[in-house]
Amino acid sequence: MPVIKKTKSLLFSAILLSSALFSQAHNVSEGYSKPTDPLVLQNLEDWQDLKFGLFMHWGTYSQWGIVESWSLCPEDESWTQRNPEHGKSYDEYVKNYENLQTTFNPVQFDPAKWAEATKKAGMKYVVFTTKHHDGFTMFDSQQTDYKITSSKTPFSKNPKADVTKEIFNTFRKDGFKIGAYFSKPDWHSDDYWWPYFPPKDRNVNYDPKKYPGRWENFKKFTFNQLNEITSGYGKIDILWLDGGWVRPFRTIDPKVEWQRTIKVEQDVDMDKIGNMARKNQPGIIVVDRTVSGKWENYVTPEQAIPEHALSIPWESCITMGDSFSYVPDDHYKSPQKIIETLVKIISRGGNYLMNIAPGPNGDYDAIVYERLKEISGWMEKNQSAVFSTRVIAPYHEENFYYTQSKDGNTVNVFHLNDTVEYKAPGNITFTVPESFNPKSLTILGLPSKIQWKKTGSHIEIKLPEERSKLKYALVIQMKK
Template identity: 35%
Template sequence: MTPPLGNKSDRLQWFHGLGFGLFIHWSMDSQLGSVIGHSMAGASEDYLARYIEVLPTTFSPGKFDPDEWAVLAKLAGMRYVVFTTKHHSGFCMFHTGTTDFSISNTPFERDITAEVIEAFRRQGIAIGLYFSPDDFHFLHGKRRPVHRGVKPEECEGLLDHNQAQVRELLTNYGKVDIVFFDGPSDGLREVCWETDPDTVVTRGAIATPEQRLPGTQSAEPWEACITMGTGWQYKPTNEHYKSGTRLIELLIETRAKGGNLLLNVGPKPNGELPLEQEALLREIALWNFVNGEAIYRVRPWRIPCEGDVWFTAAEEGDAVYAFVEGDSPWPLGERRELSLFSIRAGEQATVQILGQADDLVAADGPAVEWGQEEDRLQISVARMQRLYNNRRWPNPVVLKITSANVGLVPPTVITGEAVTDTASSSCLFQARLADLGEGDAVETGFQYRLRKLLTEASDEWRETDCESLRSTGEYSIGIGQLEPGATYEFRAVAHNRSVTVYGDNVTFRVPAPPTGDAAR
């Protein structure tokens, strides 16, 4: 009996080991600085005609140098790339026999996809291709309304058209490791696996949250897709970028929770990366050059974090990596103290700062001192490696702890549902304490905030009152004064001594009050 088609488990494990990838959103409408592809949806006939017939005639990225992109990605620690071969507009950034709406019919003419693949392959970076089944040009040619989510059975010829293009991509450019389908993928995933069973299909086959991270760790592979600013494609004005520190923190959190981070760039229409995006990649490159060991070939630790300290664990061996984040830069030579309850040092344990020599001495003693004090691992470290001229390091410092054992066993909480009351704008949060961990009692409660994507500044979590539980089971807390019509997220919280754990983030919407006749 033929096994069902799907991602192979060993290939998913390989994919997880890559850890960090570069997403590249680029098409000929980058000339306008618009959202990629989407401007065709809801557009007038005049706009569509000029988009299809005129805009390609001026696309000629004379400064396109994919080797520069690939070298920078390698420095930044990216182990795979995903390039937009065709976005929702249907414009193909590759040579194709299926349509004239492609890079072949621009002044540039050259096969951009081929050159990107060859450049990244030269740097040893795994090749991934983005493909949108939502082909607005094809829909327009069929005189159908242009919008996303059209299923193949709703538009004659669409599936055949997409399958032909996917086969071109999988057979004309050598081995393609990863395919990302941004739309209905039935009938397309199968083409990938039939062509090469080792192909990893990400979106369309595994979880790929966009502009957000999940609240808890997962044993299943997943990939977060994140922009540096607010747009996927080049946005020349009205753009606001995250800091390099924030992007590094997102990478750390993603790996601590068992996922991959696919970080996006949007090249300019001339082929260059925007200066701001290049600068952020170089900041990540320095951090990765020092700390990359803690990101690749790792697995989640027993808990993702303890306060402002996040964890990963080596796939092989007994090392745990502790990422020390903070609100202020760490001056050279300054000593900071950590108390960790979730890690217990073994008899042969060592503690070191990644990138820093082990024998350095600060003004007040050895740069790294530590000791196991009952159930607390006490660490005192001074950062001695000079990475910036001003001797102040703004990004997370990483400790490698060998012979690390599980320390305090934390409780386990599972977030339930939010039951809203339209009349009072109140809500009942529900959860379950599934395991007490170590201890006779656990302090349980909830946190909540307005739900925002990572393109916006997040609100601080608001805390409910806590309840002490001495046995597992359901618990709930009611809150009021929520904003009518707003979307929130909440999560269960459990405190056991100095360790706090969380359930997954669950989204809910507060109903808006009825208006008009419905209110009478």
């Protein structure tokens, strides 16, 4: 997954992507290209209706409770630091890290439990890490023995050993769209980090133009693994490709600091991969992160929310805790913070992909289920203002955030207070979207008839005493 754990504020234009988009290491890329395939366009439209998705980073690294994969990378960054207890030298550390395969045995793995809890909380699609940068495959790949189904891995004896298949089948049965995360770089592959040379950074450690045969082997390896995922795991709706430094050299944007570190050609032939994926899965959304063009069907700001609405499909991937991977005693966001984040994202036209990391035992922390239960209580009352909605001006004014139904007959106005625990005020005044003349107004979750009046372009509401029952955010729903 993405490197950046701390992100600067992003500035977005409502119509065009400004240069501020390109300052972020793993957020978005220049020159969005709208797909032309009608099946892809329909899939994107349907995906934009879903609004709330589940991201899961899970691998052998959960046993150490560390940042996913990145401690293998020989770069001196905050997210690449290694614990000396796990190896005094780099080589010893790598050996011990890869040996985690021999102790990985998440016997509490039960995807039905995850699907039930996340579905109740309103999540409608899942993106799972089938392989991260470390190269350990969480599916039954025939291209490597560094995988969860290898006889070297204790969990391989479990009937649910192919966790990718179990997750996809279980969530699909529960009505979720299915997304497969896949890392293009593979730091375990001898054809990416050739043992003849030490790795220098996150990039391939040799010049593919100088050693074309070795790079061709890596391209075949990557193609074959993606073919396995898109042909052998049922219907896949999203192929979510990470590791944007693996890209054609000509696509490097010199305005982006991390892209300036790419010194060699790393073209894996995305046309061949993308066409294969579309043949196996007609209409599949392909997200080649940060590589603009035909294979980046939506953009993916990370740990950040655009300040303004975007006119292109986008999704913010944000952690429920502090980390994308499992960390003991992580600091999980409050239900109010999660709902505020969801409201801000959907009011600007995006989807919220919230990451929850399973632990080494194969389950979430207990507090995660508590958070999901709280969210489900709010979502049960307010879901009509969240799902299958689109943006409407003024998008956001002070503590008010707007969405509208796709037919334009309903406008939803969310009232937040992200500085304190939410308490609905006795009186509210807000702007009515231009040319929208409401005939009825309700407060979702309150059965009482609401007193309101429209004066010019504003509506004033007097809320009943039972407003004290409202938690996290108040939702006003107006109909023509």
